[in-house]
Amino acid sequence: MKAELTDWQAKKFRTLFDLFDTDGNQTIDEAELDGGMERLQIDTGWPEHSRVLSHVTARWKIFLRSLFQDTPVLTEQKWLDYVARYLQKDRQQRSENPGHRGGLEEFAQLLFLLLDRDRNSKIDYQEFLILFYALGRHDSDAEEAFEKLDTDQDGFLQKSELEDMTLEFFHGSEPGSHGDWLFGPPPAA
Ligand SMILES: [Ca+2]
């Protein structure tokens, strides 16, 4: 079966592509993705040789290698194809094994680790803003995004919430779920 995205998924992942395409030339290269990660790491303020940063950096490099294995630059179409193939495989693994934990959970875990600067095992609004700024988002949208993602409304993002929202963002096939807000306001439906 051909890996396919719904119209809504394609819209969401195009928005993500545009956030990463910082010079706006309709392609993404490795330097742009490395730059994004570097901004995020600098903004979080972890010491350069901390275990958190070494771990996240190593994992990010593996991701970049797989993303750019056939091509030095990603067009929007290649990006959408990559995500579609990835999600198809992920869905298959989940249907074969309901307890499956894969790359999406790992992504959420690493993002959580990176953002939880005071290490109290929850992300507060100020910590969330670090991600928002690194993505080049405007903080006028941040409060609404945080509220959507904080599904139990306790004022913090727990690790399980971040994981659930990550799964919703990537697998959510129709508009209207809270996970649509993971990287900021969703595109118009
Ligand atoms: Ca925290």
Ligand SMILES: [Ca+2]
């Ligand atoms: Ca919460």
